[in-house]
Amino acid sequence: xxxxxxxxxxxxxxxxxxxxxxxxxxxxxxxxxxxxxxxxxxxxxxxxxxxxxxxxxxxxxxxxxxxxxxxxxxxxxxxxxxxxxxxxxxxxxxxxxxxxxxxxxxxxxxxxxxxxxxxxxxxxxxxxxxxxxxxxxxxxxxxxxxxxxxxxxxxxxxxxxxxxxxxxxxxxxxxxxxxxxxxxxxxxxxxxxxxxxxxxxxxxxxxxxxxxxxxxxxxxxxxxxxxxxxxxxxxxxxxxxxxxxxxx
Numbered sequence: 001x002x003x004x005x006x007x008x009x010x011x012x013x014x015x016x017x018x019x020x021x022x023x024x025x026x027x028x029x030x031x032x033x034x035x036x037x038x039x040x041x042x043x044x045x046x047x048x049x050x051x052x053x054x055x056x057x058x059x060x061x062x063x064x065x066x067x068x069x070x071x072x073x074x075x076x077x078x079x080x081x082x083x084x085x086x087x088x089x090x091x092x093x094x095x096x097x098x099x100x101x102x103x104x105x106x107x108x109x110x111x112x113x114x115x116x117x118x119x120x121x122x123x124x125x126x127x128x129x130x131x132x133x134x135x136x137x138x139x140x141x142x143x144x145x146x147x148x149x150x151x152x153x154x155x156x157x158x159x160x161x162x163x164x165x166x167x168x169x170x171x172x173x174x175x176x177x178x179x180x181x182x183x184x185x186x187x188x189x190x191x192x193x194x195x196x197x198x199x200x201x202x203x204x205x206x207x208x209x210x211x212x213x214x215x216x217x218x219x220x221x222x223x224x225x226x227x228x229x230x231x232x233x234x235x236x237x238x239x240x241x242x243x244x245x246x247x248x
Contacts, residue, residue, distance in 0.1 A: 004055040007216040024244040032112035046080035060169025067192035071184030123236030142212035151204040158198035
């Protein structure tokens with residue numbers, strides 16, 4: 001169980017949409033800088049990676065292979081992503097003071113960067129505060145579902161038999177001890193492996209996912225107008241991005 005698609009996911013931008021937005025903004029940034037007689041290097045977006053598993057860690061780490069190799073640490077970026085990030089940092093380091101101010105303003109949040117972004121969102125900006133609140137509320141509510149609480153108890157009991165004391169998988173994944181090292185320790189790998197094993201026996205991920213999926217279905221009906229407006233603005237922005245890339 002890797003991809004956990006929830007009802008609210010259909011309202012968000014896809015990974016492809018986000019990449020296209022970044023590419024269009026970079027090209028618009030170059031055009032703005034050139035109007036000021038300054039340079040801006042456009043860095044092509046890295047090739048599309050394998051589709052990101054949706055909600056991959058929403059309920060804790062759930063993949064056996066990942067737990068055995070990386071523990072609770074994030075999987076490393078692809079070589080293409082690393083080269084892109086390195087080139088982006090190098091671009092910023094090579095800017096003169098005049099170019100930096102033109103690109104980002106004296107406050108670091110305006111200039112051509114802001115102008116490029118705003119040229120792509122003329123149709124309005126999605127109300128992410130509303131969306132994130134709804135998404136967060138369903139997540140919190142799902143944790144109080146009797147079925148989920150029972151599964152959490154079963155998972156926790158399984159972990160205790162293996163020598164670990166956590167109330168649910170997200171607690172295990174967010175243990176501050178794992179943040180102390182750049183690489184997963186033997187203890188972290190052992191904990192993560194036991195975690196995933198106990199998830200399988202307790203069926204907690206499937207139960208938790210099913211509970212939140214049901215809750216999101218209800219909340220979408222309850223907030224249909226707000227979410228419809230959110231999707232409309234997002235789609236308008238995606239269309240503006242596509243048009244910008246065709247023109248540029």
